Amino acid sequence: MELDIVDKKLLRLLQKDASLSNKELSYHLNKSIAAVHERVKKLKANGYIKRTVAILDRKKIGIDLISFSQVFLKAHTAEVLNEFEKEVAKFPEVMECYQMAGSYDFMLRIATKDMEAYHMFLRHKLAVLPQVNTVQTYFVLSETKSETAYPI
Numbered sequence: 001m002e003l004d005i006v007d008k009k010l011l012r013l014l015q016k017d018a019s020l021s022n023k024e025l026s027y028h029l030n031k032s033i034a035a036v037h038e039r040v041k042k043l044k045a046n047g048y049i050k051r052t053v054a055i056l057d058r059k060k061i062g063i064d065l066i067s068f069s070q071v072f073l074k075a076h077t078a079e080v081l082n083e084f085e086k087e088v089a090k091f092p093e094v095m096e097c098y099q100m101a102g103s104y105d106f107m108l109r110i111a112t113k114d115m116e117a118y119h120m121f122l123r124h125k126l127a128v129l130p131q132v133n134t135v136q137t138y139f140v141l142s143e144t145k146s147e148t149a150y151p152i
Contacts, residue, residue, distance in 0.1 A: 001046045006031065008152045010039055011048065015149035018052045055148060063111045065118055065139065069126070070104040072134040081105075084131040093121045104136070115139075 003011075006029055013020060013028055020028075026036045043049045058066075073080055081099070088097050088108065096109040108126075112118040118137075126135060 001042070001048075003048070003152075007039060007043065007048075010036070011043065011152050012149070014040075014049065015152075058111060062113050065112045065114050066143070067110045067112070067118060067137050067139045069108045069110055069122075069135050069137040070100075071106040071108060071126075071132060072136075073105045073131050074133045075131070076105070080131050084129060087129050087131075088126070091121070091125055093117075093125070110137075 009029060010025065013025060022033045022036045022040070025031075025040075026033045029036060031039075040049070058064075071084075073084060084106070085097065085099075088094055088106070093110050093112055094108050095111050096107075098107045099105065100107050110118065110121065112121055122135065122137070126132065
């Protein structure tokens, strides 16, 4: 499916505010409500829109510590990599997991209540995975920008 200019504008609008009604979207796009509904349905069916979520204020729900951990694995076989990914995906503290090129194997973005909660996560979950060799963590002091919308 090739995105046209209207699809791109629709995606930009939805990335900023997914709660916009089809009526509101139709106004912004100068299209009928039915046409907008069909476009959104098509974008979902083709995987452009993976899901619709609410973005929470992490501090209001008690998540006060964000950290980034570089994880070095003991081996780099497909089996070890797959097993690590499978296990780390189970941890609710891990918000994002990326396999990296360079001097470490994975980068994790971890969200916890505080330093004690991070310590417990590291000690009782991450560091005990059999594939893990070393973990190096950096703690966020302040957040300048946090964006969820991709440039389209």
